[in-house]
Amino acid sequence: MTLPQPRTDDGATALRCLLNAPSGAVLAFDFDGTLAPIVPDPRDARAHPRVIPELAALGRLVGATVIVTGRPADVAVSYGGLDGVAGIVVLGHYGLDRWENGRHTAPEPPAGVRAVRAQLPDLLDRTGAPEGTWVEDKGHALAVHTRRTADPDSALELLRSPLRALAERQGLVVEPGRMVIELRPPGMDKGTALRRFVADRGGTAVLYAGDDLGDLAAFDAVRDLRDQGVAGLTVCSGSTEVAALAERADLVVDGPDGVADLLSELRAALTARG
């Protein structure tokens, strides 16, 4: 294996900066679909077996490692075994909550989440949500999954507009994703979370890897950070389900397997440079 090369000049520049000055590098990752293979039941998601050892090794070589996920931060830590990576920070709920050094902090969920929780079963019933539709209650947000229905794309289309109307009535926003529509609090996204983290750590280079529409905001943040002099590399964990991210990425790899390969090659390249 060799270190995969970005297809853009900006991406190639960022990779060089990261390798030449790793102490200023921030490595940032989405969880599901990037570090963890997609599985039918969200409760079964686990980190790719090669990811945690690689992240632990990379954590000793770079400035900072951070996970930016739609999951509650403590759930991502538990499912991913992320507490095995010294110094890692996990920003959950698109940046609303935070796990660091074993400590989980989260704001109170807004009242709209409670109202949506109460109204969702009736709305799904009235809309004719097909068998297999499943609601994931994340405390600060509710995610309606269709992956386990007979026709997940059609089920998503059926639910899209009623879910948007419910979210709007309760002051929440919808976050579309891979066979899921999430109703969550407004005012935070992965881009804002990433910008703040890189600024806090004084990052000189950032790599962000994601797989889904929610990661587009983080890709935007990488572009903005470039304008501020931070070298930025966007990586898409490719799938047949999301085209929009691959089109925008400096580098596309083959799903979580490809991300694990990338981590391993990065670690080897940084180790070789001493």
Ligand SMILES: O=P(O)(O)OC[C@H]1O[C@H](O[C@H]2O[C@H](CO)[C@@H](O)[C@H](O)[C@H]2O)[C@H](O)[C@@H](O)[C@@H]1O
């Ligand atoms: O920001 P992420 O870490 O990518 O989290 C986004 C959502 O991921 C989860 O759902 C996705 O992964 C499931 C497990 O592989 C899969 O079954 C589902 O179809 C995907 O949408 C998670 O359940 C959501 O809460 C996250 O918001």
